[in-house]
Amino acid sequence: MNKISRRKFLQISGFAAGATMLPLPMKWLGRRDVFAFYQTPANQLGLFKTKLRGVGPAGIPLATPDGSAGIGGAAHYTFNIGQFTDQLHPALGPTTLWGYNPQNALGVTGVPAQKHLGGIIVANKGVPIQLTFTNNLPNKHILPVDKSANFPDAAQHVNDASVHLHGGFVPWISDGGPMAYFGPPTIANPNGVYGPSVSDGVNPNLFQQVLNSNLDPGQAEYYYPNQQSARMMWYHDHTHDCTRLNAYAGLASVYLIRDTFEGNLRNLGLPDYIENGGFEIPLVIQDKIFVGSNIGLYDPTWPGPRTPGSLWYPHIYEKNRWHKVYSPLRMPAPSAVPEMFGDTMLVNGTVFPEATVEARPYRLRILNVCNARFMNLQLYVDDGSLNGVTLNPVTGNPPPSAAFVDGTQNQPAVLQLGTEGGFLPTPVLVPTNVPFGFDPVTGAPTGSILMGPAERVDLIVDFKNYIGKNVILYSDAPAPFPLGDPRNDYFPQWNTAGNPANALTKNGFGPNTRVLMRFKVKAATSSVAAVSINTATDLSAGNDPLPLPGGAPIIGGALQLPPGVPVRPLTLNEVFDSYGRLLQLLGTNVPTANAFGLGYMDNATEVVNLVNGEKVEIWQIANLTGDTHPIHFHLVNAQLLGRQPFDVVHYNGTPTYIGPARGPDPNETGFKETIRMNPGEVTTVIMRFKFPTVPFTVPNSLNPNLGISGKEYVWHCHILDHEEHDMMRPLVVI
Structure with missing residues (x-):
């Protein structure tokens, strides 16, 4: 079917111009016309001018316990949440950020200097930890805040916090849900502000009642049981109405769990842990836009900090940039926007960095923390040009001859061990040089290493073939994903008709969203252990048993679901809000005023009743929108069927299928908790719900909006602008 614009769709569909909530079958609405209209000034931020920030005393602090004990003797950590400045590139002025700062860090005497992405935590399976977070955020946000009727909590206070352990198997009071926020004490609220999930406004909040009666106003307490296999998680802010802004402002960091199985893999050549000085590198990818000295000329209404180097975020909903329908209401200013796409790439909080590596295998733990930008990660040998890669003028791709050939695999592929859900059943080879595209048969997005926001990959990359050379980490995933808009694709002198900003950018400088960083390879300084882990290595013992080992068979083009397991039909929807702005919603298969969508504040429909302590369910989620949505589930890991x-x-x-089912990609066969759901597809997952074992009684949520009493979690899209407007629903487990 030919794709048409939203404007054309409205013309031919006969929708009333005055409607405030219009259901649209977005699969057929064509290219998404969105872009960030202010760009980081061109030719200012040179590529590879700053070192990749590592972990430790000179880099990102590695948190250590504070010496006190939590419940049952759990090691206790203390964190501050505050505002600070950091130098992210030599040519940038100091950038004002929000972030976490551990009060104790490895190799540091006293409180460590606060750094972007600070406070990496390393935990061990089965060994709980407990944490106190103190909210010292100022009363004014560093980014523009939409305080319209669609964002009621932001209208009340913009400096609340809620710390979510993303991927954590935790009791709900330590999940850091949207309504479990806490604010600093003020004159008006000397006891601090606490959200309706944890406070009734009369009794002490649940953090105090259950976990730590000695909390001061403006503090919250969290208990992480760590009853999970080895994996890379992360923690970030999840405050209702401000998640997209707070995470972008810097409230995010890495959380690693170790276990014996993972430790034994070092006998097979797995590089040792970063906390031991081993050859393991966490890589946290972000995209941002920075204020320049020209901000007054190009964005005269910018309400945020105007100091060059400050963060910029889109704040005006312009109809020639984002689709809109008529509304008699005046558009809010500042306004939320459908998606935020940056023009400058950061890795570990440094802009276009360079990392010196030895000619040996490394374990790369990669996390996509972008608000909306997907990745299609590739590796290419630096060709000596100022950009490190040269694009074919016709295809826009680096030449196949530039492909990185892994030193262990002896081919343009690297070994992937796991995802955000821990180890895969067996490792898989993923290519290093497959540009983004679409499968000619199924139409599904294809590439090298596809990653939506919040997804993680665990790779072994062997640099031994490239002593004295450089290797480029590169991505060409379209934004929005998967159809894209060339105005969000930054690379000097490339496709200047599609993105005029590229015509202004000199080679070797940003804006650039394709080149992420460079590895500079030197000779190994010590003996190199061979990696004997391969695609035949059985890693299944390193994780909990899958609900369906081997997955669901496909017979006659149809998924064969296990009998007796309840199936829950759900939908992803896109409509317009009362201001005429795009509005994304989760929903059931029961029609509502908003197609099939429901808002976060509507009563819970995803209510799971445990039987003998657990419940297995299959969810079939139909995507009625034009975007791929990375759907994240709290509490549980899911198996993609x-x-x-x-x-x-x-x-x-009820979906009418128009093509055969296909199973998960090879690197999606293990547990996941953030799953890409493509336009026009039903995605089927199976999940085993249960609670962690903890040494205290967990009360039910106090949140009256649930409509039922139980343990409160959520599921949502992890495109953060979608999540907050309003693609998130309560998940209540009883």
Whole structure:
């Protein structure tokens, strides 16, 4: 079917111009016309001018316990949440950020200097930790805040915090849900502000009642049981109405769990841990936009800090940039926007960095922390040009001959061990040089290492073939994903008709969203252990048993689901809000005033009743929108069973399939908790719900909006602008 614009769709569909909530089958609405209209000034930020920030006393602080004990003797950590400045590139002025700062750090005497992404935590399986966070955020946000009727909590206070352990198997009071926020004490609220999930406004909040009766106003307490296998998680802010802004401002960091199984893999050549000085590197990817001295000329209404080097965030909803329908209401200013796409790439809080590595295998733990930008990660040998890679003028791709050839695999592929859910059943080879594209048969997005926001990959990359050379980490995933808009694709002198900003950018400088960083390879300084882990290595013992080992068979093009397991039909929807702005919603298959969508404040529909302590469910989620959504589930890990295309236009609550089902990609066969759900497809997952074992009684949520009493979690899209407007629903487990 030919794709049409939203404007054309409105013309031919006969929708009333005055409607405030219009359901649209977005699968067929064509290219998404969105872009950040202010750009980081061109030719200011040179590539590879700063070193990749490592972990430790000279880099990102590695948190250590404070010496006190939590419940049951749990090691206790203390963190500050505050505002600070950091130098992210030599040519940038100091950037004002929000962030976490551990009060104790490895190799540091006293409180460590605060750094972007500070406070990496390393935990051990089965060994709980407990944490106190103190909110010292100022009353004014460093980014523009939409305080319209769609964002009621932001209208009340912009400096609340809620710390979510993303991927954590935790009691709900330590999940850091949107309504479990806490604010600093003020004259008006000397006891601090606490959200409705944890406070009734009369009794002490649940943090005090359950976990730590000695908390001061403006503090919250969290208990992490760590009853999970080895994996890379992360923790970030999840405050209702401000998650997108707070995470972008810097409230995010890494959380690693170790276990015996992982430790024994070092006998097979797995590089040793970063906390031991081993050859393991966490890589946290972000995209941002920075204020320049020209901000008054190009964005005269910018309400945030105007000091060059400050963070910039889109704050005006302009109809020639984002789709809009008529509304009699005046557009809010500042306004939320559909997605935020930056023009400058950061890794570990440094802009276009360079990392010196030895000619040996490294373990790269990669996390996509972008608000909305997907990755298609590739590795290329630096060709000596100022950009490190030269694009074919016709295809826009680096030449195949530039592909990175892994020193262990002896081919343009690297070994992937795991995802955000821990180790895969067996490692898989993923290519290093496959540009983004679409499968000619299924139409599904393809590439090298596809990553939505919040996804993680665990790779072994062997640099031994490239002593004295450089290797480029590169991505060409379209934004928005998967159809894209060239105005979000930054690379000097490339496609200047599609993105005029590229015509102004000299080679070797930003804006640039394709080149992430460079590895500078030197000779190994010590003996190199061979890696004997390969695609035949059984890693299944390193994780909990999958609900369906081996997955669901596909017979006659259809997924064969296990009998007796309840199936929950759900939907992803896109409509318009009362201001005429795009609005993304989760929902069931029951029609509502908003297609099939429901808002976060509507009563819970995803209510899971445990039987003998657990419950297995299958969720089939139909994507009626034009975007791929990275859907994240709190509390549980999911096993992806398959995806299948369906007729979006005629969807009436029951999908009519128009093509065969296909199973997960090879690197999606293990547990995941953030799963890409493509337009026009039903994505099927199976999940085992249960609670962690903790040495205290966990009360039910106090949140009256749930409509039912139980343990409160959420599920949502991890495109953060979608999540908050309003693609998130309560998940209540009883």
